[in-house]
Amino acid sequence: MVYTCFNVDISNNIAHITLSRPDKRNSMITEFWNELPEIIQDIDRNARARVIVISSSGPHFTSGLDVSSFSQTEITDPAARMTARLRAGADFYGFVKNMQDSFSCLENCRIPVLAAIQGGCIGGGVDLITACDIRYATQDAFITVFETNIGMTADVGTFPRITKLIADGVARELVYTGRRMLAEEAQKVGLFNQVFEDHTAMMAGVMSVAQEIASKAPLAVMGCKRMMNYSRDHTVSDSLDYIAIWNAGMLQREEISEAMTANAEKRPGNFVDLPPIKNVIG
Incomplete structure (x- = not known):
């Protein structure tokens, strides 16, 4: 199967899913939200692997949601504009629920999901990694709940999950300010299990953990x-x-x-x- 946003390799009971749009900083376009749950559910429902590893290509893990891919055409007709406005709330609710489900599938699938993060993990990227079971990173990695910086409240999964992973006060500071949390700090507060020197070392370490998990019943x-x-x-x-x-x-x-x-x-x-x-x- 060929995907727009991902490469998938399954071997030795490990499914390795790689975000594959490095030239676009692995931004989350429309196809992303449809392909990820399709991949995860196929692996889980058909028992294709015992562990899933999610990593990325290029200098950054992901820049998060590609807002431009969801832009709407300006409506000039007053009646049509009123109809669109009345539908907007319900449409947006369904839209967000679909995105939430795309990440909840990581949490709901039967097998562990390991995230390997390099460079920036921004906005929706934080929603993604907090839905995974375990997180690893390179020294240059950082996270930021960037939605705050552009006047939004993150809505795809960060809030209900991050406070279960790190101290409430630390999480609140992170989301209220929208600041960057570097890999070393993220490890200290318990968000990252381990920080590696570079991407090569990280992938070797993460695959070693995945192999250990895959060897268990x-x-x-x-x-x-x-x-x-x-x-x-x-x-x-x-x-x-x-x-x-x-x-x-x-x-x-x-x-x-x-x-x-x-x-x-x-x-x-x-x-x-x-x-x-x-x-x-x-």
Whole structure:
């Protein structure tokens, strides 16, 4: 499959998705919002990989939303202008919900998603990486909730997620000011797991982590992601109950036995892949 905004490579149980418009600073045009969920859902629904890595090409990870690609033609007819104005709120709501869903698919898919960030991660880029499971960066990387600087309130996912990742006061300063947070600071506050010298070193390190994750029992990793997300959004009591119910239905003793035997024999485990997600017939 050929995409406008991405290159996709799947090998050794790792799906590597690369933003592929470096000449445009990997800005998020209309095709971006349609292609990303299509790619993620295909990988997840058809169990094509055990881990997803999202990286980018060129000097910057992404410049965020390409506002020019969504510009509208000026309406001169008064009646038509009134109709457009009345529809604008509902149209905009649906438009934003579609973009939100494009990033929520990263959080909702069954397998871990790792982000590898170089250079600028601006505006919508912050929405994207906060929906991922783990974030890595190069020394020259930075993030900025740039929407504040152009009179907007970020609406695609940064606010509900970033305060679950870093201290509330730090997040508030970041979004109120629209300032740049450099990679070193982002690592200190816990947003980035690790900072690498350059893109080559980062990709080697991220792929090593991805390979480690891919070597584990997929069902166990899926359960970990599900429990981490659930626990983030629920009480301790509810989360403890949910993990007990989850394991009562999902725990596979054969996988546990294979993992223990493989560790003892110092060999890769022979685990069952996640099943494809079947479409409902009817």
